[in-house]
Amino acid sequence: MLEPKHIAVIGGGIVGASSALALARSGQRVTLIEPDQPGGTQAASYGNGAFLSPASIIPMSMPGIWKKVPGYLLDPQGPLTIRWRYLARLAPWLVRFLYAGYSLEKVQRTAAVLWSLVGDSPSRHAALAESCGHPEMIHRDGLIYAYTDRAAFEEDALAWRLRRENGLVWHELSADELHELEPALGASYSFAAFVEAGGHCVDPGGFVAAIVAQAEREGITVRKANAKDFAFANGRLKAVLTDAGTIACDGAVIAAGVHSRSLAARAGDDIPLxxxxxxxxxxANPSVTLRRPVMPVDGRMANIMTAGGLRASGQVELASIEAAPDWKRADILRDHLLRTYPALAxxxxxxxxxxWYGHRPSTPDGLPVISRASASEDVIHAFGHGHIGLSAGPMTxxxxxxxxxxxxxxxxxxxxSAARFR
Ligand SMILES: Cc1cc2nc3c(=O)[nH]c(=O)nc-3n(C[C@H](O)[C@H](O)[C@H](O)COP(=O)(O)OP(=O)(O)OC[C@H]3O[C@@H](n4cnc5c(N)ncnc54)[C@H](O)[C@@H]3O)c2cc1C
Known part of the structure; x- marks a missing residue:
């Protein structure tokens, strides 16, 4: 039996919180380093779509995407935008992104790997919430992927084929069945795929806070600090250096979401994040209540009842972390929401x-980095979960x-492995 170690977990989003609790339960002494509230508004884990979807195994980069991107970019109401002034900086990432979805074999491999991360997420999250004393936070009553018609669904045939190959089951719903299941949905949606095994979280930020609170009851310590660097001696980790002092430790986990890149570099890995x-x-006061989460696929947005009301989340905006938010992107979601549920309008x-806006921490190949660092086997990378981190956090x-x-x-x-980027 190995001696318990002191592990510093950097970052209190869903990945850091889940890692801290899993490490505490494995008998380690854990310090969670987080400058803000765990699961607070600064974290992607706060404002996400709250879907726990075994269907979320389709990488953003798919064969033929390069044909669709110009159309998305030219549509001011579309789901994707690039801040052109960052194009030069983003170009290497974009090239890798397009290459990742170049062939069917590549995306089949990616989908299979992602299935291992999220395939059981609804039941895994339900068990985790239960063990944190908050079973009410996770619901497992399915997810509706609503299409305007069957032809629109057929356009996504490859994605649904990949899901089927990995064992996902769904039911096709006719217009009548769809509107019986979700009466608030407008008449322009006449077909759906109902993923009965899907789940959702009613309060993603609160869920992270609840995991951290439970981890504290199980012995971890939370330190309010920003991790800046590591101290190594002969390839072994001695400490994490923070803006509030040095934390001596035997191991560290980099789980700082989109802010992990510079820390990963300090640990020897240049990750395109x-x-x-x-x-x-x-x-806050919607005039409709959804019975279940809905993804109106034409809007590429997740609609869900959360603790704060009816939430619509989505949009992909490629820009730097520092760039100011462009609230027009949120207005697109609002307008789509009003079109989708006529009673709201x-x-x-x-x-x-x-x-709200936040940062999906994204690698170009759609897979997170969960591996030992090059500089020292004592440092573990746990970041880069892109669009699926809420679902994938506990397994991570x-x-x-x-x-x-x-x-x-x-x-x-x-x-x-981080080695795939070397
Ligand atoms: C609009 C949107 C919709 C989404 N929808 C879904 C969805 O429906 N389902 C799903 O599964 N996923 C979804 N995601 C993705 C998911 O939210 C993210 O992948 C996930 O939250 C990432 O978690 P994280 O813990 O890695 O990072 P974060 O949640 O961002 O947490 C990182 C934490 O690290 C802290 N930190 C940063 N720097 C330091 C430092 N130097 N030292 C210490 N701490 C530091 C930050 O303060 C923060 O609290 C969505 C994301 C967005 C933006």
């Missing part, structure tokens, strides 16, 4: 709407704990 910025609008003047925590304790992992994490 960029922000795919996303937005949400939340209606009728009460538009009275709606109380809040807006299990993988991190198995790397630290050198126990058999739930599945082989080799595809997540």
């Amino acid at each position: 960029e922000s795919e910025r996303g937005y949400h609008v939340e209606l 009728a009460s538009r003047a009275d709606l109380r709407i809040s807006r 925590g299990e993988l991190v704990a198995s790397l630290v304790t050198r126990k058999t992992p739930p599945f082989d994490p080799a595809p997540f």
